[in-house]
């Protein structure tokens with residue numbers, strides 16, 4: 059069973075799937091179950107380049123990855139920045155190599171939000 063907002067990866071081909079609608083089935087790719095990505099421990103090595111940094115100005119939220127700017131090269135880049143509230147994705151931005159590893163979101167209410175990002179090499183990180 060999947061849950062909205064979960065992110066799964068195929069350990070064979072590298073496909074990554076974000077759940078937009080939950081269901082009772084199991085996600086399968088390359089003939090095996092996809093692996094649910096857990097957030098990285100924020101004390102883990104590499105945290106300076108991965109843990110999202112939020113700054114707020116009224117209802118405008120700027121998310122930068124991370125406190126030392128993450129690379130945005132073809133082989134190693136940030137794929138996705140998401141805003142979560144109560145563990146649900148409420149906003150997201152897809153990023154591409156060559157762009158800045160940051161996103162700006164306009165929210166009605168910034169209370170209790172968190173930011174999550176997915177690095178193509180180092181996985182999922184949340185602030």
Ligand SMILES: [Fe+2]
Pocket residue numbers: 108128134135177178179180
């Ligand atoms: Fe990375």
